[in-house]
Amino acid sequence: MSKHVLAQNQYGKAENRIVKVTRKGNDGSWHEIRDLNVSVALRGEFRDVHLTGDNANCLPTDTTKNTVYAFGKEHGIASPEAFGILLAKHFVSSQDPIREAQIRIEEFAWERIPVPTRKEQHSFALKGTEVRTAQVTYSETTGLQVVSGLKDLTVMNSTNSEFHGFIKDRYTILKEAYDRILATKVTARWAHSALAADEAGYDWDQAYKKVRKNLLEAFAETYSYSLQQTLNQMAERVLDNCPKVNEVRLNLPNKHHFLVDLEPFGLKNDNEVYFAADRMYGLIEGTIHRDGVQPVIATSDWIVA
Ligand SMILES: O=c1[nH]c(=O)c2[nH]c(=O)[nH]c2[nH]1
Structure with a gap:
């Protein structure tokens, strides 16, 4: 016993x-x-x-x-x-x-990113996770430098994302995707021109809202062929619409969503049921700046998806 x-x-x-x-x-x-x-x-x-x-x-x-x-x-x-x-x-x-x-x-909980210009609605942002950031440097010699930003803004497009035509070597098994979920947790930093940074009474809150809106709209509206292309579109949209922003740095972890194989259970998965993986993840990063401007935003920060 x-x-x-x-x-x-x-x-x-x-x-x-x-x-x-x-x-x-x-x-x-x-x-x-x-x-x-x-x-x-x-x-x-x-x-x-x-x-x-x-x-x-x-x-x-x-x-x-x-x-x-x-x-x-x-x-x-x-x-x-x-x-x-x-x-x-x-x-x-x-x-x-x-x-x-x-x-x-x-x-x-995801909330819709409204895109008034189109009927199709498939863009979402995760509720309440986002953090606003600011980095201010003042130097006797070079003056004021302001880098605003946000982190942990998680966004998703449930369609309008493809990824194909990539290099295939011995180790490539990734299938070409013609309709996939694209999701990322955005870390964005943007540097203001010296003019904006020195301007008394500059409306930083308003400037923040405008950049955020442009980042979200560009993410939602871009028909994506890679997260790299979406990154570029997001940054370009900010530079196009926010004249006092000189440089945008984006760190975009690719939050992979894999289509679940339901065939063994006699079910067809018509891009409906996904497994959301949290690790490992693609990490897509880049800086886009105005021509003739020296980039100032650090590229080495540690980003966790
Ligand atoms: O948008 C993407 N870019 C990549 O470079 C990449 N690599 C990968 O495996 N999936 C993806 N998706």
Whole structure:
């Protein structure tokens, strides 16, 4: 007889990151997204699994993960609660040994970036994550230098992004993409001309809003063939519309969204269900400045996606 007692135990796949795109309207050009982090915990008759190594009662955690993604396709995500109820009931009612299922869900809330110039709406910004930054340097010899910025502004286009025609060598397995999600967490810094920096009463808040608006609009409106191209468009838009900004530096981690293969479950994934990976990530960085102006913004800052 063992002296030890197996007490509370549960298992399942934690932190399944699922992004579901739903297309609405006659032509499907109005996109809605739900972005969840779903954790599954199963409780039940798992004594033998723990004590004898007999896995006859064990539904693999891999299966619980697949179920989350397949349910995204089959049932959609009306709300975190509704999705959780579907999953919890499914696990308990479909497998005898499973007596309880607990589904924990975090939802990342996205709000629409409105693009008044077009009917199609598929651009979003993550709510409430953004931080404004400012760096002021004053020197006896060179005067005042102001670098404004923002970080942690996470944005997504759920279509109008392609990536193909790239180099293919021995190690390239990436498939060409003709319709993908493009998402990034923007770190932007912009240097003001000496004129703006010295101007008494310069409206820095207004200037900030204008740059931010131009960055967002350019991200939303650019039909992208790479994040590099989007980066350039965003910076150019700021330089075009904000005459007192001389230089823009952008650090754009490519927040990859991989289409989940639902074919093994007899389901077609028509660019609807994605796995949102947080690591590793492409990191696209660059400075664009007015011709004849010396760049002043440091290029070596550590950026974490
Ligand atoms: O926009 C992109 N630029 C890249 O350089 C790249 N590389 C990659 O694997 N995916 C992407 N996407």
